Amino acid sequence: MTLVKKKYNISVEATLEVIGGKWKCVILCHLTHGKKRTTELKQLMPAITQKMLTQQLRELESDGIINRISYNQVPPKVEYELSEYGESLKDILDSLCNWGEQHIIKQYGDKHAMLEDSILNK
Amino acid sequence: MTLVKKKYNISVEATLEVIGGKWKCVILCHLTHGKKRTTELKQLMPAITQKMLTQQLRELESDGIINRISYNQVPPKVEYELSEYGESLKDILDSLCNWGEQHIIKQYGDKHAMLEDSILNK
DNA sequence: TACCATAGTAACTAAAAAGTACCTATGGGA
DNA sequence: TCCCATAGGTACTTTTTAGTTACTATGGTA
Secondary structure (H helix, E strand, O other), X not given: OOOOOOOEOOOHHHHHHHHOOOOHHHHHHHHOOOOEEHHHHHHXXXXXXXXXXXXXXXXXXXXXXXXXXXXXXXXXXXXXXXXXXXXXOHHHHHHHHHHHHHHHHHHHOOHHHHEOOOHHHO | OOOOOOOEOOOHHHHHXXXXXXXXXHHHHHHOOXXXXXXXXXXXXXXXXXXXXXXXXXXXXXXXXXXXXXXXXXXXXXXEEEXXXXXOOHHHHHHHHHHHHHHHHHHHXXXXXXXXXXXXXX
């Protein structure tokens, strides 16, 4: 007789709690290429709003996946980087990017037609 | 001068179009353990509704990730399995499960307290 | 003095995702 | 004859997620 309701039916649900949703994987993939300022992240993700960016960054921070580095300056300067724990996601994030690239090639033939050029897509 | 709006800013966005959302990774993780009937999937995911299950399966099928095998019987029997293309996600899906398991252990100490027992969690 | 840049917050609204309830088909068995 | 099981569809509602707009702080600069 089970009295305690278990939280997860399968372990991937725990992963999705941390990196699921529309933006977190994208943010984290950008951070695999090194630490980034808020403004840089906004440029890399033109469709994200300030609100969503901050919100997602806060959640990733509170899950211990990223570090927030605030320099006491005016105008403010804040940088985000993968934490040591977040680094444990690096291989997964790289694989997700690589699969996506192959998928784009499979679907459209030429990745350069569908994918913005950036440090990430070289 | 760029006239064509590119679809993706980073390749992981293409991956998320295919396996993003609340249920797809969970369904696919279950299918990495072999083909499953609709009823089995519902038992493995007690929180999913019939509607969401069918909807997600249809999308995965139309993206070429899974195969739908319909036996002409009454009552109906339908099985789902990873397609050959879907198998290219196997390593990623396994890594996502493993990371989640480690994360549960990190958070709660004992995975058995939080995770339902099943073939997947052994 | 007025404005700039940067990072962020808050109240409100809109859109997307998910859930609910009810309906279909069909051959076999009680 | 009526109900069972299985897989699925549909109209509608609720919840969640995301977007919009306006606002804050502050030292430096024109």
